[in-house]
Amino acid sequence: MPDKILEITGVTKIFPGVKALDDVQFDLYPGEIHALMGENGAGKSTFIKVLTGVHQPDHGQILMDGQPVVMSDPLVAQRHGIAAIYQHLAAYPDLSVAENIFMGHELLEGPLKRINWKKTNQMARELLQSLGSSISPTERMQVLSVAQQQLVEIAKALSQNARVLIMDEPTAALSRRESEELYEIVRKLRDKGTSVILISHRFEDMYSLADRVTVLRDAKYIGTWPVDGISNEQMVKHMVGRSIEQFFPHKTAEVGKPVLRLEGLSRMGYFADVSFTLHEGEILGLTGLVGAGRTEVVEALLGITDVSAGKVFLHDKAVQIKSPHDALNLGIGLLPEDRQKQGLLLPWSIGENITLPSLDHFKKGILMDRSGERVEGERQKNLLEVKATGIDDTAASLSGGNQQKVVVGKLLAGKAKILILDEPTKGVDVGSKAQIYEIMCDLAKQGFAILMISSELPEVINMSDNIVVMREGRVSTIIPKAEATQENVLTAAMPLNKQA
Amino acid sequence: MQPTPKRMPFYTILIKYREIGLLIIIALLVALVGIRNPAFVQPSNLLFIVEDTSIMAILAAGMLCVLLVGSIDISIAGIMALSAMVTGVVMRTFLQVTETTAMINGVETVVTLHTSLGMPLLILIGIAVGAVCGLVNGALIAYGKVLPIVTTLGMQYIVYGLCHMVSDGQAVYRKEMSDAFVDFSRVSFLGINSKIWIMLFVFVLLLLFITYFRRGRHLYAVGSNVEAAEMRGIPVNRTIVMAHVIMGALAGLAGLLYGSHDTKITQDMAMGYEMYVIAACVIGGVAVTGGSGKIFGVLLGALTIGVINNGLTMMRLTGNSEFWKKAIQGALILIAVVSNVLIQRTMHKQNLRRRNI
Numbered sequence: 001m002p003d004k005i006l007e008i009t010g011v012t013k014i015f016p017g018v019k020a021l022d023d024v025q026f027d028l029y030p031g032e033i034h035a036l037m038g039e040n041g042a043g044k045s046t047f048i049k050v051l052t053g054v055h056q057p058d059h060g061q062i063l064m065d066g067q068p069v070v071m072s073d074p075l076v077a078q079r080h081g082i083a084a085i086y087q088h089l090a091a092y093p094d095l096s097v098a099e100n101i102f103m104g105h106e107l108l109e110g111p112l113k114r115i116n117w118k119k120t121n122q123m124a125r126e127l128l129q130s131l132g133s134s135i136s137p138t139e140r141m142q143v144l145s146v147a148q149q150q151l152v153e154i155a156k157a158l159s160q161n162a163r164v165l166i167m168d169e170p171t172a173a174l175s176r177r178e179s180e181e182l183y184e185i186v187r188k189l190r191d192k193g194t195s196v197i198l199i200s201h202r203f204e205d206m207y208s209l210a211d212r213v214t215v216l217r218d219a220k221y222i223g224t225w226p227v228d229g230i231s232n233e234q235m236v237k238h239m240v241g242r243s244i245e246q247f248f249p250h251k252t253a254e255v256g257k258p259v260l261r262l263e264g265l266s267r268m269g270y271f272a273d274v275s276f277t278l279h280e281g282e283i284l285g286l287t288g289l290v291g292a293g294r295t296e297v298v299e300a301l302l303g304i305t306d307v308s309a310g311k312v313f314l315h316d317k318a319v320q321i322k323s324p325h326d327a328l329n330l331g332i333g334l335l336p337e338d339r340q341k342q343g344l345l346l347p348w349s350i351g352e353n354i355t356l357p358s359l360d361h362f363k364k365g366i367l368m369d370r371s372g373e374r375v376e377g378e379r380q381k382n383l384l385e386v387k388a389t390g391i392d393d394t395a396a397s398l399s400g401g402n403q404q405k406v407v408v409g410k411l412l413a414g415k416a417k418i419l420i421l422d423e424p425t426k427g428v429d430v431g432s433k434a435q436i437y438e439i440m441c442d443l444a445k446q447g448f449a450i451l452m453i454s455s456e457l458p459e460v461i462n463m464s465d466n467i468v469v470m471r472e473g474r475v476s477t478i479i480p481k482a483e484a485t486q487e488n489v490l491t492a493a494m495p496l497n498k499q500a
Numbered sequence: 501m502q503p504t505p506k507r508m509p510f511y512t513i514l515i516k517y518r519e520i521g522l523l524i525i526i527a528l529l530v531a532l533v534g535i536r537n538p539a540f541v542q543p544s545n546l547l548f549i550v551e552d553t554s555i556m557a558i559l560a561a562g563m564l565c566v567l568l569v570g571s572i573d574i575s576i577a578g579i580m581a582l583s584a585m586v587t588g589v590v591m592r593t594f595l596q597v598t599e600t601t602a603m604i605n606g607v608e609t610v611v612t613l614h615t616s617l618g619m620p621l622l623i624l625i626g627i628a629v630g631a632v633c634g635l636v637n638g639a640l641i642a643y644g645k646v647l648p649i650v651t652t653l654g655m656q657y658i659v660y661g662l663c664h665m666v667s668d669g670q671a672v673y674r675k676e677m678s679d680a681f682v683d684f685s686r687v688s689f690l691g692i693n694s695k696i697w698i699m700l701f702v703f704v705l706l707l708l709f710i711t712y713f714r715r716g717r718h719l720y721a722v723g724s725n726v727e728a729a730e731m732r733g734i735p736v737n738r739t740i741v742m743a744h745v746i747m748g749a750l751a752g753l754a755g756l757l758y759g760s761h762d763t764k765i766t767q768d769m770a771m772g773y774e775m776y777v778i779a780a781c782v783i784g785g786v787a788v789t790g791g792s793g794k795i796f797g798v799l800l801g802a803l804t805i806g807v808i809n810n811g812l813t814m815m816r817l818t819g820n821s822e823f824w825k826k827a828i829q830g831a832l833i834l835i836a837v838v839s840n841v842l843i844q845r846t847m848h849k850q851n852l853r854r855r856n857i
Contacts, residue, residue: 052731053733054730054731059748074730074731074733075733078733084731086731091725091728092720092721092725092729092791093724093725093791094720094723094724094787094791094792095717095720095724095791099717103717103721103729103734104721104732104733104734106717108713108714111718112713113713114712114713115712115713115717117711117712149753149857261783262785268849309765326652368759386551
């Protein structure tokens with residue numbers, strides 16, 4: 001066995017109020033592909049940021065080639081040969097492709113250290129061609145599709161001749177063929193001695209590439225196994241902390257009459273011809289890969305952005321929704337993906353947050369009915385079992401899961417009958433996750449219609465009555481629960497192979 | 501992956517080189533005024549417009565750097581005044597007036613000569629004062645995390661105040677200036693005024709800097725995506741400071757030219773000038789949100805405003821009413837900005853269409 005290139009022991013990172021990493025260990029051999037798995041919020045992203053010098057750990061040690069190193073900033077990490085492809089594209093939209101690739105390590109010439117644009121463009125073209133892409137290096141980044149931008153990100157990491165390459169969800173936006181090509185590139189890199197840390201939600205990626213896998217859950221290290229010695233079920237159990245059967249509640253609500261119907265909804269450049277129907281008591285899953293247009297559909301539905309074509313029917317009546325306020329008046333409430341930014345006023349109390357969208361219901365003449373507000377706030381808090389000392393606690397003091405419940409309470413107080421939940425369990429701890437699922441089933445039973453946007457396949461498959469799968473801005477198929485499997489949902493979500 | 505189109509349709513050319521659109525606007529404006537007053541289109545007048553615009557253009561070049569990193573500087577008029585005033589006071593202190601007689605047209609005439617410190621030293625002083633102001637702005641914004649508009653608004657008051665202090669309330673007039681300083685904005689080379697040469701020098705230098713040097717490209721990176729720049733290890737704060745120092749130094753230079761051109765340096769010199777400069781940048785296609793903007797666009801933006809200003813005078817539409825002139829000027833600037841926004845929106849739509857969803 002050769003010596004480890006990278007070894008991490010006892011790394012802990014604390015953000016105000018949250019332990020993002022708790023005593024995590026990891027090791028990597030030269031020429032090894034080591035997968036890092038875990039649910040959203042398990043600490044994978046923080047782990048990368050610690051390793052690339054963006055964050056400094058509070059405890060713990062990083063050894064490279066057996067020597068302790070301090071990644072005090074990203075340049076130090078780069079000098080140690082660590083390069084990362086981030087999950088959220090770290091692109092400069094206004095600059096050219098070539099410049100995106102070489103920003104930070106420009107190709108210079110002469111005593112004046114002039115940027116050699118000719119060489120930059122040429123090398124960028126070669127790098128992209130080695131990835132099987134014909135993107136022009138002088139094209140501006142913002143005109144590229146998400147998949148193309150992802151390729152540029154990969155070229156960017158390759159351009160640094162990294163010894164340790166971190167790939168955070170590299171295939172998330174790629175088609176099957178593009179993924180296969182990427183696997184081939186990664187294998188080639190490995191054969192040249194590059195070590196790869198692979199982070200992916202797709203088990204497929206892990207099984208076809210990785211030698212070993214390390215699992216994180218709730219910021220903690222769970223274990224490391226050789227990939228061919230661990231089954232799919234075992235992996236899920238390690239990642240989720242319990243088996244799937246125990247995890248998802250049994251939904252008893254019957255699917256009733258249709259309440260919301262979309263007909264050919266389109267927004268130029270984002271999605272086209274989206275049609276589906278949402279029924280009373282139904283949980284309708286809306287899924288797809290990054291950039292498939294799920295969030296954009298919902299934003300248009302709620303009147304946050306304009307649509308270029310199509311109609312929305314509510315109880316068989318065509319409606320015009322110009323703003324989220326209109327939507328709420330019609331009984332459509334949104335639980336946004338980023339609850340801290342879009343869903344809550346963090347410095348406000350739980351009670352004030354709950355009644356904010358429905359203040360019209362709490363009027364006494366021209367004054368506010370403060371006590372009525374408190375009663376409603378208290379009622380929702382108890383209904384949803386928000387863990388807090390009282391409704392006067394600030395929203396900021398709650399955990400992710402309990403914050404999510406407050407946002408749900410907000411929607412219920414607003415008398416919404418149609419709930420749109422955008423990634424309702426993202427960044428929520430496992431215990432609260434199960435509770436949120438129970439609340440969803442409960443609400444469905446009370447006759448609420450729920451549209452759940454989610455990228456987590458187990459959640460989509462186990463919670464939805466029907467699954468709308470989007471691909472490249474269009475609805476690729478609608479799968480009923482009985483027929484849904486990981487495979488057919490994923491296949492429907494994968495981009496069709498396009499000719500380059 | 502999109503196949504590259506074989507032939508570029510006209511609108512994509514217009515989108516790629518949107519400066520062409522601006523050139524058309526300028527040409528239209530010039531033609532319009534020319535119809536009413538043919539004197540306007542005389543080469544000498546057109547050259548005069550460029551000369552008249554050069555100070556604004558120099559400032560706009562600096563403003564480009566600041567806007568690129570996502571910042572703004574509204575203290576530039578004050579910085580111009582302070583730089584000019586400090587230089588003026590130094591010049592006044594070292595002033596020597598000598599009288600000689602010379603034969604002019606066969607008549608013996610008394611000639612008064614004003615000399616002071618050498619011009620290179622004076623220019624250095626002016627630029628240094630501006631650069632220091634820019635440094636303070638940049639440091640407060642980058643390291644103090646104070647909003648740029650607040651920082652530079654405060655700076656504007658401070659520098660105008662300092663201007664009053666250093667001059668003891670005494671403006672610097674022609675008789676206290678060295679002849680070299682007065683000539684600074686007046687001499688010609690190859691029939692072209694020095695201000696135009698200086699402007700061209702500044703633009704070429706900056707063009708090279710932001711095209712071929714990594715520090716220059718970092719201006720774009722920081723304004724385009726701060727987070728990505730940070731993850732890449734680009735010195736974000738230093739880049740912001742650098743942008744403000746460039747702006748300050750150019751404001752210092754512009755202040756000297758302004759003082760020389762007016763042959764007087766007052767405590768309220770150039771007040772309100774920053775708005776023209778920012779407008780020039782916006783018309784030139786610089787995004788106030790940072791990360792995007794071309795130096796050629798800035799030059800054209802400044803020229804557009806120059807043509808509007810000069811054209812309004814030449815059209816004599818408004819009699820001598822300064823108020824009307826200002827109002828029409830404002831409206832035209834607004835029209836230029838709005839049409840630019842519309843072009844940008846069309847461009848965005850075209851990009852979306854190309855995604856082919």
